[in-house]
Amino acid sequence: MNDIDYMNLALTLAESAEGRTSPNPMVGAVIVKNQQIIGMGAHLKAGTEHAEIHALNMAGSAAHGSTMYVTLEPCNHFGKTPPCTQRIIQEGVRKVYIATLDPNPLVSGRGVAALQEAGIEVVVGLLAEKSMKMNEIFNKYVVSKIPYIVLKAAITLDGKIASKSGDSKWITNELSRNKVHQLRNQLDAILVGVNTVSYDDPMLTTRLGEGGRNPIRVILDSHLTIQEDAQVLDTDIAPTLIICTEQRDHEKEQRLLERGIQIIIAKSQDGQVDLRDCLIQLGARGITSILVEGGSRTHGSFLRQQLFDKLVLFIAPKIIGGNDAISVFGGSSFPSMKQAIELKNIETRHYGEDLCIIGYPNYI
Ligand code: AOF
Ligand code: ZN
Numbered sequence: 001m002n003d004i005d006y007m008n009l010a011l012t013l014a015e016s017a018e019g020r021t022s023p024n025p026m027v028g029a030v031i032v033k034n035q036q037i038i039g040m041g042a043h044l045k046a047g048t049e050h051a052e053i054h055a056l057n058m059a060g061s062a063a064h065g066s067t068m069y070v071t072l073e074p075c076n077h078f079g080k081t082p083p084c085t086q087r088i089i090q091e092g093v094r095k096v097y098i099a100t101l102d103p104n105p106l107v108s109g110r111g112v113a114a115l116q117e118a119g120i121e122v123v124v125g126l127l128a129e130k131s132m133k134m135n136e137i138f139n140k141y142v143v144s145k146i147p148y149i150v151l152k153a154a155i156t157l158d159g160k161i162a163s164k165s166g167d168s169k170w171i172t173n174e175l176s177r178n179k180v181h182q183l184r185n186q187l188d189a190i191l192v193g194v195n196t197v198s199y200d201d202p203m204l205t206t207r208l209g210e211g212g213r214n215p216i217r218v219i220l221d222s223h224l225t226i227q228e229d230a231q232v233l234d235t236d237i238a239p240t241l242i243i244c245t246e247q248r249d250h251e252k253e254q255r256l257l258e259r260g261i262q263i264i265i266a267k268s269q270d271g272q273v274d275l276r277d278c279l280i281q282l283g284a285r286g287i288t289s290i291l292v293e294g295g296s297r298t299h300g301s302f303l304r305q306q307l308f309d310k311l312v313l314f315i316a317p318k319i320i321g322g323n324d325a326i327s328v329f330g331g332s333s334f335p336s337m338k339q340a341i342e343l344k345n346i347e348t349r350h351y352g353e354d355l356c357i358i359g360y361p362n363y364i
Pocket of ligand 2: 074084085
């Protein structure tokens with residue numbers, strides 16, 4: 001094994017906790033001495049030990065004179081846990097390979113400086129790109145406090161998410177739908193517009209064979225028109241948060257609050273929830289990532305306001321045709337091709353006969 005192999009192993013360890021570390025990043029560490037791995041660790045959950053500490057605990061006194069491979073700059077601050085740098089110095093680690101600096105303003109650059117001041121050789125940038133991509137959610141949230149937005153849709157070949165009557169069960173196959181549940185399992189929140197609730201009456205929970213974690217369910221409902229027997233209002237399964245504007249029915253609001261539904265009053269823009277304000281308020285509540293699952297109007301608003309960070313589009317080889325079936329991005333269109341949102345860093349995957357396109361909009 002060489003330096004790249006050890007860092008790759010640290011990345012794999014880190015990624016094994018995907019969806020479980022919020023609001024913290026995924027981090028992995030591997031400690032090597034005389035060509036032998038003597039310690040490994042991953043950060044598993046916010047508030048618990050950092051990756052480096054698990055790896056150092058495993059290595060014990062053998063850590064003296066070793067090399068550490070860590071996917072993120074070791075912290076140098078007292079957060080919920082003491083600084084990793086101090087422990088690395090104390091254990092006599094000789095050299096530290098770091099994939100990327102920590103964008104957290106409390107840490108950035110200071111971790112490296114502390115190690116170097118103690119005479120430890122530090123190399124930054126080994127597999128940096130991979131590490132950056134792994135923590136795309138953390139990297140945005142820790143500096144902006146705005147949640148990372150993943151827009152997901154399941155469409156026919158001709159870009160429709162439902163028939164004209166609203167029927168959408170099912171467009172994509174079971175493999176694709178299972179992948180969606182994996183996304184729900186990994187992100188902090190799932191968001192839909194109230195129209196989707198009235199058409200589909202979804203539960204918006206994570207349903208994976210092997211269990212999983214339910215995201216917080218967020219409903220955009222400017223005038224609080226949600227039907228009170230909607231499944232998504234059953235808070236025994238998962239928490240639910242409705243975002244409305246001042247123009248809401250106060251008595252209904254009271255009844256919903258009594259049922260344990262959380263309600264946020266957002267600024268309004270043309271009578272609708274102002275999405276930017278909504279994201280700021282959700283970020284302030286500690287929500288670091290949101291899966292936007294529709295419907296058409298909600299997707300259209302996120303598109304026109306350039307508010308999503310990543311698109312995950314499942315395309316089924318089916319054609320419904322016509323102008324009246326519901327398009328994936330509703331509302332008004334961009335007037336010319338020049339204004340169209342272009343995606344970059346495209347990845348494609350196959351789920352059976354379905355195609356999945358993952359991309360990042362050109363405005364970020
Ligand atoms: C590391 N190794 O494994 C992680 C780090 O509240 P705390 O003490 O857990 O600190 C959280 C911050 O520490 C987090 O925002 C990020 O900057 C860094 N995470 N650092 O050296 C780790 N998870
Ligand atoms: Zn740390």
